[in-house]
Amino acid sequence: MDVAHSGVLEVGIPVACRSCQARHGVVCGVLSSGQLKDLGRHSLRRKVDAGCEIIAQGSESSFYSNIMSGVVKLCKVMPDGRHEIVGLQFAPDFVGRPFVRESTLSAEAATDAEICVFPRSLLDRMISETPELQRSLHDQALKELDAAREWIVTLGRRTAEEKVASLLHLIATHAEPQTATSTAFDLPLSRAEIADFLGLTIETVSRQMTRLRKSGVIRIENFRHIIVPDMDELERMISA
Amino acid sequence: MDVAHSGVLEVGIPVACRSCQARHGVVCGVLSSGQLKDLGRHSLRRKVDAGCEIIAQGSESSFYSNIMSGVVKLCKVMPDGRHEIVGLQFAPDFVGRPFVRESTLSAEAATDAEICVFPRSLLDRMISETPELQRSLHDQALKELDAAREWIVTLGRRTAEEKVASLLHLIATHAEPQTATSTAFDLPLSRAEIADFLGLTIETVSRQMTRLRKSGVIRIENFRHIIVPDMDELERMISA
DNA sequence: CGCCAATTTGAGGACCGTCAACGAGAGTGG
DNA sequence: CCACTCTCGTTGACGGTCCTCAAATTGGCG
Structure with missing residues (x-):
């Protein structure tokens, strides 16, 4: 019998995480059950309406989030106030900019969405303790980079x-x-x-x-x- | 007296590295002198002419490089053979795609350039042993991502x-x-x-x-x- | 000097932006 | 129930920016 798929190993992880879209995503997918529990204790599931800003450009956000459902648009706000969308993110993507306190972009819910919010300080600590996590976030960054370059071709040609x-x-x-x-x-x-x-x-x-x-x-x-x-x-x- | 700037600490690092543009770049800037020596032993300085391809799109490159001088263009080759430039890289940037064997882009020297080539397997090992290095490469990826998104605004608006x-x-x-x-x-x-x-x-x-x-x-x-x-x-x- | 590639310049046309009007739904109030 | 309004999306006419095609000019190199 295959224990890995029987649910037995799910014991010890937060209830809220068990059916979460992001459970096996970039962040939570590589955490130990202890870390997951720790993160779960300090995280907050939040519903955000379409159009609601999750992270403001230029602000010093002390939070990261995972997208559990919905679509998030990444915008650059021009000096004259105009918005320009530079990317989309879907569940179960991670939203936030590791290492840098100030966000260069604003993240805004495109649809009604559910996100799981957790403190920057906690995840930053986990990143420095967990090479797997660093690597996983690095991977997401490289995937986003590929997507951005694909988009450059689309816009240019x-x-x-x-x-x-x-x-x-x-x-x-x-x-x-x-x-x-x-x-x-x-x-x-x-x-x-x-x-x-x-x-x-x-x-x-x-x-x-x-x-x-x-x-x-x-x-x-x-x-x-x-x-x-x-x-x-x-x-x-x-x-x- | 400030030893850090006196050159005394440069003892033990490869001669070729001492005056290298990339010596304090993304990769070499975070290596220990032992690692630097190790990498130096297995690396090769190469001159490439303008127009010469450094990494071919879709190929399985077993090398990474640092740009020591010159400019490198990152291209996407379309199915119909057309080239589309999606980014530029300057000394002392790192060129290569960690984790993934197959390159999604081709890298081509835009000007005559000098690069320092070293084996993928060695750096991959160093990455897994050196959180600092992982972090540094992650940082470069995020910077490139910012640059790509900046470019999206330029092309779009x-x-x-x-x-x-x-x-x-x-x-x-x-x-x-x-x-x-x-x-x-x-x-x-x-x-x-x-x-x-x-x-x-x-x-x-x-x-x-x-x-x-x-x-x-x-x-x-x-x-x-x-x-x-x-x-x-x-x-x-x-x-x- | 003469050839060749790269760049510049010019004329005309296509694509997309601008301005304007119209239509479809949703919510409000009579 | 219907009129009203507000937002969002569609459609049309026209003009500007940029592409296409063509020719002239420049500079490098034998």
Whole structure:
């Protein structure tokens, strides 16, 4: 009998963690049960509404968080007050900037979300004591770096239609469990936010969405709910 | 008397390292003298010509390198063979992708460069034995991530002229020692490469360069040598 | 000097931004 | 129940920025 999957080993870890999306994520997935218990004692599950700021740019946040559900957008606030979205994060990603007290970005809930908040000081200590954890966070940073560079290609070389298709593909592959070919999901972003992320205007985004709809690549229901009948088709829009 | 600056402590480290640009960089700056000696014994200083590929995308490189001089461009090779530059690295940056054998990018010398090459297996072992080193590489990854996101803003929201100004600013602040206000440097990139990095065409880059020249923000000599009489002026072009 | 590649310059057109009007839902109040 | 308003999204017309195609110019190198 396989003990590892029987639940017996889950004894000793906080109840709240047992069914948590982030339980096997970047942070919690590499902690010992003792550390997990310690972190659990000092962490707080929090519901945040869409649009709510989790970390403000330039502030000295003394907290990190894990995303348990929902989508978080990373924004750069320009000197003139304009927002620019530079990345999205999905459950069970880790949110925060190790080592540096001051955040260079603001993190804002794109959808209603649940996050698990814990003190910076505690995790920083665990990082210095746990090479595994350092390594795991390093790994996430490298993955985000890959994603950011992928996005640089998208913004630099692709047309408006390809940009919109790229974003739909990004969301489809991260936000939702998918069947073999067909995929359906709710857009976590408004048209204005999509435009922001893609470096386009609302109108252009809207036009390209209807183009994609008319060419049969996607179906749109209720403005927010998207159905992709054939993901391969969507991918062909991108590399074209 | 301050021993730390007298050179006495340099005894025991490899001769080749003593005057190396990367000696206090991301990797070598955190190694013990024993580790430095070990790494030095297994490393190789190599001159690479401009245009030479250091790491090929998709290949399984068994080496890492430090940039000792010159500029390296990170490229994504598209399925259709086109190149897209997604980042630049300067001395004394570290080049390589810890943990993952297969590179997702190709690294190519933009200028003639000198690099210090050492075996992946050795550094990977040092990483696992030296939390300081892990931490230092993690730090570089986070810095690159910040730079990539800064670039996303540049590509997404700025005009052609602002993009060119941004690139000149990036190069001016990384490639050369600068005086109080005035700065002069050689462009490490051709017009074609600049266009590639900025998501523009050669012609547009050329036009915007002459615009900047005519408005007095830069002076151009020999196509490659740029003089910025007033860096503040250049910065004002960007945030505008 | 002559060739070659790189860069610059010019003319015209496509794509996307700007401005404006319209339509669809959601919430409010009569 | 309906009118009203507010926000969000869509659609259309027009103009500007940047791309495309083409030619001229520069500089390097034999």
